[in-house]
Amino acid sequence: MREFRLKDYKLGDTIAAIATFPGKSALGLIKVSGSKALAIASKLFKPRRKKNIRGVKTHTLHYGWIVDKGKACLSKPCLAGKQARSRQGVDKREKIVDEVLLSVMRKPSTYTKEDVIEISSHGGVAVLNKILELVLEQGARLALPGEFTYRALVGGRIDLLQAESIRGIVDAKSENALAFASSQLRGDTTLKIKQLKSEIKELFIQSESAINFPENDLDISALSLEKRIKVLARKIDNLIEGSREAEIICEGLKCVICGKANVGKSTLFNRLLKEERVIVSRLSGTTRDVVEETISIRGVPLRIYDTAGILEPKDLVAKKAVKKALSIFSECDLAILVLDGSRRLEKEDLFLFEKVRKKNVIFVINKSDLTQRLDLKKVPSPKGAIVKMSTLRSKGLGDLEEVVYRKVYREGVDRESIVFLSQYQKQILKELALSLNQIKVFLKESRPIDFINIELKICLDHLGRLSGEVFSEEILKSIFSNFCIGK
DSSP states (O other), rough: OOOGGGGOOOTTEEEEEOSOOOOSSSEEEEEETTHHHHHHHHHEEEESSSOOGGGSSSSEEEEEEEEOEEEEEEEESEEEEGGGBOOOOTTTEEEEEEEEEEEEEEESSSSSOOEEEEEEEEHHHHHHHHHHHHHHHOEEEOOOHHHHHHHHTTSSSHHHHHHHHHHHHHHOSSHHHHHHHHHHHHHHHOOOOOOOOHHHHHHHHHHHHHHGGGGTOOOOOOHHHHHHEEEEEEHHHHHHHHHHHHHHHHOOOOOOESSSSSSSSHHHHHHHHTTTTTOOOSSTTTSSOEEEEEEEEEEEEEEEEEEOOOSSSOOOHHHEEEEEEEHHHHSSSSSEEEEEETTTOOHHHHHHHHHHHHSSSSEEEEEEEEEEOOGGGSSOOOOOOEOBBBBBTTTTHHHHHHHHHHHHHTOOOOGGOOOOHHHHHHHHHHHHHHHHHHHHHHHHHTTTTTHHHHHHHHHHHHHHHTSSOOOOOOHHHHHHHTTTTTO
């Protein structure tokens, strides 16, 4: 991925990109933004009914063809008489590339606040690349990742929080993720940040007045100030926790299914997936690699991994599979340890208990339809939810899904505080929380109001960087380097 450099995002250029996934499909879209957009459209687009594209009304749709005039016609008009025109009004010297719909949108009421044209053609790599090539020949530049959204930010149409939510919408793997990202794009999160800023600004102004006009005896009660700072700190903590929640909702909870051989790991994987994704056999060691799929449990994306056993490998292939499984296991957010309820605990089970001891874990007691011989009393206080199931008969699957859902949506998290943030923005929130905690320390130590005033100013600066009022190349990089070209 190309590294984000602010100087590369030249606002004076007209930019263009394929805005749909390049591949075989019914439709494809080329997007062009900038001062030359309408001029480029007028040179490449032949409307079915004769009209001047530069003069049409904004936000209108036009039917016609994209034509390739060839190098001979690019610098000057082709001189062809009436006899040289086809029935479609296209010069016979011009080559029709595709039948299209052209959208014309004039500034400032566009996504980028610039003149924008969108060419809706048939899908396909060849046709999209050809149209893009013709657009670039007419003076446009290939857009960089996220450059359209960057222009929307610079033009004041959106702020940084809304820019991040756009990526959240594009990356959404579930309805919940889409709903939260859409809420942020609507400006709900921006409003929360503005309210926070307003409250901190009020305290800052009071402290400034107390410093600059001591003769007015503007006494700020330390107790009142401490209460207000605690409320603000709690709101910031909720946003930090909400950003963690958003990351799970957007990226999915990484969940590893583990257990000794032939306990039903692959059957459970198939039941969660609701299809026969992996081979199930009574023979042990059927799974020889890590199998990954993304599913949705009650609107929550779950990246589940069916792993080869992480016990002692017996051959070279198994050794590689175990190495890969251990790597994923160390990074997982949730472990599902499958135990055979019809068998007594064995040393392999105890080994796995030790492996998951420090993990967020769910214990699945499988084969509940058989005579139960498993005794968990021999395990010192297993920490984690216990679900009894029969994966073969799909019994208890709903109970497991409920437990997984509760693991994602932890109690105490304010749903209204869920925000999509870049890593850099999350760091800003943490720095803001530290500044508020520092104010608490100053209050306990009865420090002069000047100390509190400085920290409140730092808090305002943090909030400015968070929303984009204060531009920072680092934070722009953290957001736009993850955008796709065409957005």
